[in-house]
Every structure is written in structure tokens, then in C-alpha cells.
Amino acid sequence: MSDDALLARLRDDLGREAVLTDTDVTGSYSRDMMPLAPSGTPLAVVLPRDVAGVQATVRACAEAKVPIVPRGAGSGLSGAANAIDGCVVLVLTKLNEIVEVDAGNRLAVVQPGVVNLDFRNAVEKHGLFYPPDPSSYDWCTIGGNLSTNAGGLCCVKYGVTTDSVLGLEVVLADGSLLHTGRRTVKGVAGYDLARLFVGSEGTLGIITRATVALKPLPQAPATLVAGFTSTAAAGEAVARVVREGLVPSLMEIMDAASIKAAEAYLKTDIGAGSDCQALLLCQSDAGGEVARREMAALEQICNDCGADMAYATDDLAEGNMLLQARRVVLTALELYGSWLTDDVCVPRTRISELIAGCQRISEEVGLRIAVVGHAGDGNMHPTIVYDPTSADEFARAQRAFDAILEVGLSLGGTVTGEHGVGKIKREWLEREIGPVGLRVHQQIKAALDPENLFNPGSMFAMP
Amino acid sequence: MSDDALLARLRDDLGREAVLTDTDVTGSYSRDMMPLAPSGTPLAVVLPRDVAGVQATVRACAEAKVPIVPRGAGSGLSGAANAIDGCVVLVLTKLNEIVEVDAGNRLAVVQPGVVNLDFRNAVEKHGLFYPPDPSSYDWCTIGGNLSTNAGGLCCVKYGVTTDSVLGLEVVLADGSLLHTGRRTVKGVAGYDLARLFVGSEGTLGIITRATVALKPLPQAPATLVAGFTSTAAAGEAVARVVREGLVPSLMEIMDAASIKAAEAYLKTDIGAGSDCQALLLCQSDAGGEVARREMAALEQICNDCGADMAYATDDLAEGNMLLQARRVVLTALELYGSWLTDDVCVPRTRISELIAGCQRISEEVGLRIAVVGHAGDGNMHPTIVYDPTSADEFARAQRAFDAILEVGLSLGGTVTGEHGVGKIKREWLEREIGPVGLRVHQQIKAALDPENLFNPGSMFAMP
Incomplete structure (x- = not known):
């Protein structure tokens, strides 16, 4: 044709x-x-x-x-x-219907074009909670979230998108319609195809509907902010939180470059002090006495690890204000140029080593690199700032981008915690999963998409 | 050869x-x-x-x-x-090494031959918790748990085996070794192959090692038992617990036949009363004030739904004694003959309809059917008692087994919540997933095991 x-x-x-x-x-x-x-x-x-x-x-x-x-x-x-x-x-944006919210079974059925925030708001009316909250939650769609297995700030307590998926409807390469998964919270009938399609970045089929599990609506969060004069101390605090079995609903980290950018953008001193090298932001959504106990334990750990500032509040508005510093970092970095954000996930005991590696790379390439990240799950977003009108700076930014992945892998991490492989990390995927892993990917792709027409060349190349 | x-x-x-x-x-x-x-x-x-x-x-x-x-x-x-x-x-039982427990990152690496209970005990020494707890936890192995994606009593709060899996080592059909997944809590590098192998019942490869995520050790559980004069009332209580956003760490149901068997076996009146048609058993492992509040809310719901007996305790020994009635049901049923246990999972609002269906089937085939199950996730185990020396009774038991699956599917459920398909539910799998779903299964199987040598004829037949 x-x-x-x-x-x-x-x-x-x-x-x-x-x-x-x-x-x-x-x-x-x-x-x-x-x-x-x-x-x-x-x-x-x-x-x-x-x-x-x-x-x-x-x-x-x-x-x-x-x-x-x-x-x-x-x-x-x-x-x-x-x-x-x-x-x-x-x-897929015109397939944007919330088909069903079943409060009795805590699930919903949704089309891929629904915006994440609209979906969150819709289920909240039923007293329910859809956890996945990528930073772009006010404009990204559920279909994109499913295809990339998106994460967000919620992951430390609630997991990534795949952890909410019960079932999918998928258009296959021959146009036939696959219904996989279920409406029950448990089920082991056949292969877990739903989770094979989630995160496959459009290379295996087109997701046209999802059945997702919902959680009870959490309590309004209490918030803690703590400043450290070294990233090693902040990293040790994160490791202690994990080791002591605490599960905050949010635990974010900002390095010195991120703090500086946020302060410049917000035109305020966020109270970190001039020698502050790292800020930890934690929340508990457990409510009442439990949240107070969780906050107290987190504060104690931060102090034990040498925080020179720690402040907790259960006031929602004040908590949001404190979190704002974290939320504005990428926008704030635009004060200095364009940015390129990386996405590596390392074991939670290795976070400060990753930040140190990024500082070293920053010096080597001569570009500002700000590290923000989801400390609670080790998923860091080192963000490189460059002048978009300079081919040389762009080339150095690319070099930094790769060098950061190198450090991530050397620390036992993965080259993508939540953004996906797409067209920029194909070689890195191959390096992470090795030749046997790559072959299995190619075999599965060839089995489901024999003509290689679904997003060819994304994620990996066919042989 | x-x-x-x-x-x-x-x-x-x-x-x-x-x-x-x-x-x-x-x-x-x-x-x-x-x-x-x-x-x-x-x-x-x-x-x-x-x-x-x-x-x-x-x-x-x-x-x-x-x-x-x-x-x-x-x-x-x-x-x-x-x-x-x-x-x-x-x-695989001789590959029985616990390779590593990494408390700092709350994960462990384990070989497939390790017995579930041994693994639980080993990580508990590090203050950590491996949730999956199938009823056979004191003798089943991690490898079997992975291959069947086993569940247990923990699932209502902690999910099934796949929810704990970070990565796998798998021997493929050509003898090569696949390493898939990761050591980080997040990661989206490539297809989610680990979860494709989990629950694939040995049809795609041989799992030789798993990296699993661990949870903080929960608090000693508080326990509630409630008796109802109708299964509909007990079912309504379960639905209300879900709707009101409570997440107990255990919520089990026993029908009249199960209660009778347990009482006969334990030679005791478990306090349910002679007209008790259903018993709910709930636990909270949140500890302290939260557990007390959760217990009070559960008790209130049970009373509101017409329980004529409800008793809560935070004494561990007493709680274990109450749970014993649930744990002995299958053994107790051996007083009457051999048993055949089914495994259907229905939406949590449909549990009492499933139990009613089982009672109807029991009358039709003239055999005792006792229903016990994980009410919190809708996963029911109707258990048919028959005389193993009677071919006629065995045939009727088989008929009942299928009729129960029929009812489960008609209620929007799945033909297996946690036991798997194996060699007994192949036709039922096909019916549940349909021709397109079956074809995708066959395509994936053919891609990874082209000679069809891994557990052929289990789960589904090749074309």
C-alpha cells in the first residue's frame, strides 16, 4: 500500500x-x-x-x-x-474516559488518554487514592504512565505504576484485542502479561484500557525538612531510615546546587544555611499519633547523623511550602540555561557516592549539575545545565549524562529508575542487561510484533 | 541421543x-x-x-x-x-543457600531450594520480614513459590510473591544464564522479565536465584474473631472493611462446614454458637494505638453487619489459638475423607455469593464442601470432601471442582488466585483468557522455549 x-x-x-x-x-x-x-x-x-x-x-x-x-x-x-x-x-489523548470507579472493590477502569491529575481527582471523590505521581502529573496521561512504568514522589511507600495495575486491554500487532489480567486483587491464571506490557514503551502493543487497584485515601501529610553540611551525612540518614524500618510516604533529597537554584528562583532563604550541602524532605501520611511518632523518629535520625537544621510541621500549607523548594528545582535551573535531566537508581546505601560522583563530573565537564532525587528509593535525577546555543556545551552535557550513568551502574544501580530507555539509553540498556537479556527482549518483541512496526528502534534494536 | x-x-x-x-x-x-x-x-x-x-x-x-x-x-x-x-x-532442593541478606537495602538473595520458613527465620534475625506465607510455608520452597507466584494469609496487606521480587537468575532453554531485574527498589530498564518468569510454572526457564525486597518486621498482631448467623452478613462486613479503607494484615473467612470440622478436630467449641454460619478472623500488625484503633473499627463493622459474637485480643498466644481454627481446617476435614481444594478469587463484594454457590453445589453433588478463604482479597478455597475408595464420589468431587470454577468466573473472578493452572486447569485458563490471550501465551512460550521442553503440557497446550 x-x-x-x-x-x-x-x-x-x-x-x-x-x-x-x-x-x-x-x-x-x-x-x-x-x-x-x-x-x-x-x-x-x-x-x-x-x-x-x-x-x-x-x-x-x-x-x-x-x-x-x-x-x-x-x-x-x-x-x-x-x-x-x-x-x-x-x-491516545482522545481515549480519555474514566470508564468506572468501583469503590466496593477499590479499583477503577480508565482509558489511556486521561490526565493523571484528572484521574486522581476523580477517584478522590470516592475516598480513594491512585498513588503514581510523576512530576508531570498535572499534564501527563495514564497511558504514558503505563508505557513507561512511571514513578514519582509516592514510590517510597506505594511503588511504581505497575504496582497498581490489575489488568489491561491491548491492541496487538495484528489489530486483535488482548484482555489480560483481572478485576480481582489476586490472580495467577497464566503469564503476567499485564506487567510485561507495562513499561514496554509502546514496543509490544497499544494499551487502550487499564484496570487499576486503588488505595484508601491517606491522611494529610506531616512534613520534615533537615539540612546537612555534607552529602555523606544526608546519605547516612537515608540509609538509617531504611535500616530502622521506617517507611515515610515521601523522602526527597536536594544537593547544594539544587538548593541554591531553588533559593534564587523563590527569592528566599529556605533556611538551609550557607554551608548546607544537602536537604532531606520527608513526609508521613499515616495521620495522628503514628505520623507524629514517625516524624519524631525521622528527626532523631537526622540529628544523630549530624543535621544542623531539622524542622517538622503537621500544618499542610506549611508542609506544601517546604516541598515547594523541591518541586521548583527544574524550573529554577532554567535561570542558568537549558537542562538535561538524568535518571539513575542506586541502592539506597550508595546515594551520597552518586552525588559525589556527579560533583566530580560537574568539575570535569565544567557545567553545573544539580542533583535532586527520590532518596527513599535511591532514584536520583542529576540535572545538567548547559547553554543551548553552544554546541560545545551541549556536547559536554551529553558527556556528563553518560558519565553519570557510568557511575550509577558502578554503584550497583540501574540506568533508568523511572523515565525509561526510549531513544537515548539503548546502548546503556544493552550494557545493563547483557547479551542474554537483550536476546530475550528481541525474542519477545519478534514473537508479538513480527514485522517490528510498534515503536521500532526504541528501547533496543532488532538483530 | x-x-x-x-x-x-x-x-x-x-x-x-x-x-x-x-x-x-x-x-x-x-x-x-x-x-x-x-x-x-x-x-x-x-x-x-x-x-x-x-x-x-x-x-x-x-x-x-x-x-x-x-x-x-x-x-x-x-x-x-x-x-x-x-x-x-x-x-531444585539442593540449591538451598541464602546467598545474602542486605539489611541496609532491605533485600536478600536466595536460591530456589530454600524452605520458605527457613528464609523467613533467617531474615527475621536482621529485623526484616519476607511476607509471602503460603499455608505450606514450613515445607514449601522459595523456588516453588516463585514459579506459582504463591500467596498466603499475608496477601491482603503485603501482596503475593511477585510483589517481593526485584530480580531473578534464570537458566534458559539453551542453557544460557539470564540475569534480569535489579538490586534497586525501582528500575524500568527493559521489559519486566522477572515478573514474566514469576508464576510461569516452569514453562519458560529454570529459576536458580532470586533477589527479593524485604519489609520492616511488623508488630505482634492483635486478633479479632467475629461470628455471623448468615454468610451474607459476613460478606457484607468484608465489603464494608474494603469500602471504609481498612487494611488489616489478615482477614480470613470460614463457613459453617469449616467451623464444624475445626471444632470436631480440636474437640472444642470455638465459641461460634450452634447457628453460626460464618466466622471472620482479622489481624492488625500495626502495633500499639493504631492496631487498637483498627481492631475497634473492624469490630464496629462486624457488629453493624449483625455479628452475634465479636472478640478482640492483643495477646499473641490467644490470637494464635483463635487462628488455629482456621489453620487446622484442611487437616480437620480428613476426619470425613480425602479432600480436594479449589482456588478461586472473586471481587471482594461477591464472597457470600460464592459461598452460597458452593452450598448449592454441595447439595447437587451430595458431598461436603467446606469454604475457607482469604476474605481480604477474595481468594476462596472451597474444599470438597470425598471417599477416595469410591470412584463415584471422586467423579462427583471433580464435577463439584469444575462447578465451583464456573461460579467463580460468573462472579467476575479468576479460576486461580494463588495455586496456579498446572495440569488441572488448562481448559479453564483457556476459557478465562480467551483465544487471543492463549495465542500470546503460546507465542511467548515458543519464543523462549522453541522445542517446548520446559514443563510441556502444563498451563496450556502448544498449537
Whole structure:
């Protein structure tokens, strides 16, 4: 089938308004938020309104042998949703219905185009809680969260997206519809296909519906902030929290460069003191006496590890204000230039070594690197600041990006804690999982997508 | 390669003592605990001492095209570990080392042959907790738990085995060694292969090592027992517990037949009263004031739902005594004959309908059916009692077994909550997952085990 014939068929099947080819428009659907990743020029951008439209698109592209790059809002940070030349970009944002909230069984059924925050708000009305909260929660979609197995601040207590998934509906390479998983909280009937598709970054099928488990709504959080004059002391505090069996609902870390940026942006002294090298932010959502006890234990550990400032509050507004410093870091870094955020996860005992490594790399490449991260699970986001008009600085930023992954792996970590592999970490994935792991990936991909049309070249290359 | 040549090679590679062919001995390795499942006569039983021995066995069998049925202790309830004629039974019990307990990162590395209870005890010495606790925890092995994705009483709060798995080492069909997953608590580098192998019942590879996440050791549990004159009232109490956002660490249900059996076996009145139709047993391991509050809320719900007996205690010994009634049910049923235990999981709002269905089936087939189950997650174990010397009663028991699955599916449930598919529920799996789901299973199996030598005919048949 020629490209023109494919476009005609898509317009027939989905309606003219669902098939975009104006390059001014399609350009805005051809990238996510990762500047390092290459992107191509799509043949068309398709926005189906329902699962039948997704199936029709997949079938038409299969016949024309045209690759499909699925995407949601485009908030990704790995280039997984970036177009490749001549592909169809399949945008899932119009499948945006919350199909069902079943409070009696604490579950919901949701389409991929629903924005994370809208979904959170909808289930909250039923007294329920959907934990996954990536930083882009106010605009990223559930479908993107599923495809990248997104995390967020909640993970230290509530896990990542896959931990909330009970079942999926998926359009397969031949256009057929797979229903996998279940509505019950337990079930071992067959392979765990749902969790195979979660995090597969659109390379195995198109997720068109998810059944997710919900939690009881937690209590309003109490918040603790603690400042340390060395990252080693902050790292030791994190390790002690883990070792002593505490499970805060949030535990974030900011290094000196992050603190400085946040203070400059907020035009305020966040109370860390001028020689502060690391800030820990912790919350407990257990409520009442338990939260107070948890906060007291966290504060004690911080003090024992040499914090020279520790402040706790159970006032929600004040807690939010304290957290604001953490939330604004990436925006604040734009004061200095463009940024490139990395994503490594290390064992929780190795966090301060990672931060030290980033400081060394910063000196080597001569660029500012600010480290913020989810200390509670070891998932760090060292963020490199560079001048986007300087090819040299961009090249040095890329070098720093790779050097950070190198340090992460050497500490027993993984090259991506929550952002995914996409088009920027293919070689790093191969290095982490080794030749046997890569072969198994290729075997599974070939089994489910024999023509290699689902997001080809993302995550890994076929042999 | 002839059978004799294969045996000679295995003896060469693993040592004579690792290869058993005496049928008196091999017979004891040819079945698990499910009387319904067919079993065959193995060519040999092989007990490697290390991963190299597992690889050698897999390579030799691949060359001889002889199927491999892996097994641990044989506590399974689906026939997944039952031998097929001419196979090699690969026993993993001698790979029984706890390789590492890393308290700082709350994880452990363990070989498949370690007994669940031994592993629990070992990590407890580090103040840590491995949640999965199948009823056979004092003799089942971690490898079997991984292969069946085993559950237990802990699941209502802590999830099933897969929820504790970080990474796996697996021997693949060509004898190569796959390392998948990670040591960090988060990570999205590549497909979630670890969770694909967990619960795959030995059909995709041989698990030789697992890295598992551990929890802080919970507090000593407080216990509540409540009696109801109708199962509908008990079911409503369970639904209310879920709806009100309570997460007890244990919530079990026993129907009238289970209560009667336990009382007869324990030679005591467990205080349920003669017209008691259902008993709920709940625990909270939150400790102190929280546990007291949780217990009070649970008691209130039970009373609101019409319990005519509710008793709570935070005395550990007394709590264990109350739980004993639940723990002895299967043994107690042996007073009346042999038993056949089913395993269905239904949405938590449908439990009393399942119990009512079992009572109807009991009358239809004229056999005693006792229902015990993990009410907190809807996973019920209706247990059929029959006379093993009567072919007619056995046939009726089989009929009841299937009829219960039928009811479970009709209530939106799954045909196996934790025991697995094995050799007894193949047709039921197909019915639950449908033709598309079955095809995906077959595609993945063919991709990873092209000669179909890993536990062939278990879970599903190849086309």
C-alpha cells in the first residue's frame, strides 16, 4: 500500500479530522521533553476516538508496513514517543474516559488518554487514592504512565505504576484485542502479561484500557525538612531510615546546587544555611499519633547523623511550602540555561557516592549539575545545565549524562529508575542487561510484533 | 541421543549420586499434592547442587529432546510439578543457600531450594520480614513459590510473591544464564522479565536465584474473631472493611462446614454458637494505638453487619489459638475423607455469593464442601470432601471442582488466585483468557522455549 493509499484508508476508517498531515501541526506531535533524543518526520499523526479506531490504525499500518509510534501528552524524558521518519504517530489523548470507579472493590477502569491529575481527582471523590505521581502529573496521561512504568514522589511507600495495575486491554500487532489480567486483587491464571506490557514503551502493543487497584485515601501529610553540611551525612540518614524500618510516604533529597537554584528562583532563604550541602524532605501520611511518632523518629535520625537544621510541621500549607523548594528545582535551573535531566537508581546505601560522583563530573565537564532525587528509593535525577546555543556545551552535557550513568551502574544501580530507555539509553540498556537479556527482549518483541512496526528502534534494536 | 546416553552424560556432568532412576525413588518425585492431576513416569530424577548443574541438565536434555519438569518440595496444588512420561524431573532442593541478606537495602538473595520458613527465620534475625506465607510455608520452597507466584494469609496487606521480587537468575532453554531485574527498589530498564518468569510454572526457564525486597518486621498482631448467623452478613462486613479503607494484615473467612470440622478436630467449641454460619478472623500488625484503633473499627463493622459474637485480643498466644481454627481446617476435614481444594478469587463484594454457590453445589453433588478463604482479597478455597475408595464420589468431587470454577468466573473472578493452572486447569485458563490471550501465551512460550521442553503440557497446550 502506498503512503497515499494508507492516508486515504485511515481517513475513511477514522474520519478526516482524525488524520493530520500538515507538517506545522504534526511537528508538535513529533517529540517529547528529552532534548538529547533524535526525532523524525512522521507521515501522519492519527488521533482515534475509540479502541476500534486504534485497531483500524494498527491494521492499516500493518498492511502498509508503516511503523507506529504511540504517544500520550508527550511529557516523556527518554524520546520513546519521538517520531521516526515516515511513521504514523498514534495519539491516545482522545481515549480519555474514566470508564468506572468501583469503590466496593477499590479499583477503577480508565482509558489511556486521561490526565493523571484528572484521574486522581476523580477517584478522590470516592475516598480513594491512585498513588503514581510523576512530576508531570498535572499534564501527563495514564497511558504514558503505563508505557513507561512511571514513578514519582509516592514510590517510597506505594511503588511504581505497575504496582497498581490489575489488568489491561491491548491492541496487538495484528489489530486483535488482548484482555489480560483481572478485576480481582489476586490472580495467577497464566503469564503476567499485564506487567510485561507495562513499561514496554509502546514496543509490544497499544494499551487502550487499564484496570487499576486503588488505595484508601491517606491522611494529610506531616512534613520534615533537615539540612546537612555534607552529602555523606544526608546519605547516612537515608540509609538509617531504611535500616530502622521506617517507611515515610515521601523522602526527597536536594544537593547544594539544587538548593541554591531553588533559593534564587523563590527569592528566599529556605533556611538551609550557607554551608548546607544537602536537604532531606520527608513526609508521613499515616495521620495522628503514628505520623507524629514517625516524624519524631525521622528527626532523631537526622540529628544523630549530624543535621544542623531539622524542622517538622503537621500544618499542610506549611508542609506544601517546604516541598515547594523541591518541586521548583527544574524550573529554577532554567535561570542558568537549558537542562538535561538524568535518571539513575542506586541502592539506597550508595546515594551520597552518586552525588559525589556527579560533583566530580560537574568539575570535569565544567557545567553545573544539580542533583535532586527520590532518596527513599535511591532514584536520583542529576540535572545538567548547559547553554543551548553552544554546541560545545551541549556536547559536554551529553558527556556528563553518560558519565553519570557510568557511575550509577558502578554503584550497583540501574540506568533508568523511572523515565525509561526510549531513544537515548539503548546502548546503556544493552550494557545493563547483557547479551542474554537483550536476546530475550528481541525474542519477545519478534514473537508479538513480527514485522517490528510498534515503536521500532526504541528501547533496543532488532538483530 | 538415546535415553541411556542422556543418563550417562548427566551422570558424567553432575555425578552419579545426582541422577536417580530407581522407580521406587523416582516415584516419590513424580507428583505434587493435587489428587486430580495426572502424572507420568520420569526417565530420571536429577538433583543438581549448583547452577552449573542446572545448566548442564538443561543442555543435555535439549540435545536429547527430553522434556524437563522442574520442582521444589512438591507442595503444589495444581499438578504443575507432576512428571510426564519419559521426562527428567529437575529437583531444585539442593540449591538451598541464602546467598545474602542486605539489611541496609532491605533485600536478600536466595536460591530456589530454600524452605520458605527457613528464609523467613533467617531474615527475621536482621529485623526484616519476607511476607509471602503460603499455608505450606514450613515445607514449601522459595523456588516453588516463585514459579506459582504463591500467596498466603499475608496477601491482603503485603501482596503475593511477585510483589517481593526485584530480580531473578534464570537458566534458559539453551542453557544460557539470564540475569534480569535489579538490586534497586525501582528500575524500568527493559521489559519486566522477572515478573514474566514469576508464576510461569516452569514453562519458560529454570529459576536458580532470586533477589527479593524485604519489609520492616511488623508488630505482634492483635486478633479479632467475629461470628455471623448468615454468610451474607459476613460478606457484607468484608465489603464494608474494603469500602471504609481498612487494611488489616489478615482477614480470613470460614463457613459453617469449616467451623464444624475445626471444632470436631480440636474437640472444642470455638465459641461460634450452634447457628453460626460464618466466622471472620482479622489481624492488625500495626502495633500499639493504631492496631487498637483498627481492631475497634473492624469490630464496629462486624457488629453493624449483625455479628452475634465479636472478640478482640492483643495477646499473641490467644490470637494464635483463635487462628488455629482456621489453620487446622484442611487437616480437620480428613476426619470425613480425602479432600480436594479449589482456588478461586472473586471481587471482594461477591464472597457470600460464592459461598452460597458452593452450598448449592454441595447439595447437587451430595458431598461436603467446606469454604475457607482469604476474605481480604477474595481468594476462596472451597474444599470438597470425598471417599477416595469410591470412584463415584471422586467423579462427583471433580464435577463439584469444575462447578465451583464456573461460579467463580460468573462472579467476575479468576479460576486461580494463588495455586496456579498446572495440569488441572488448562481448559479453564483457556476459557478465562480467551483465544487471543492463549495465542500470546503460546507465542511467548515458543519464543523462549522453541522445542517446548520446559514443563510441556502444563498451563496450556502448544498449537
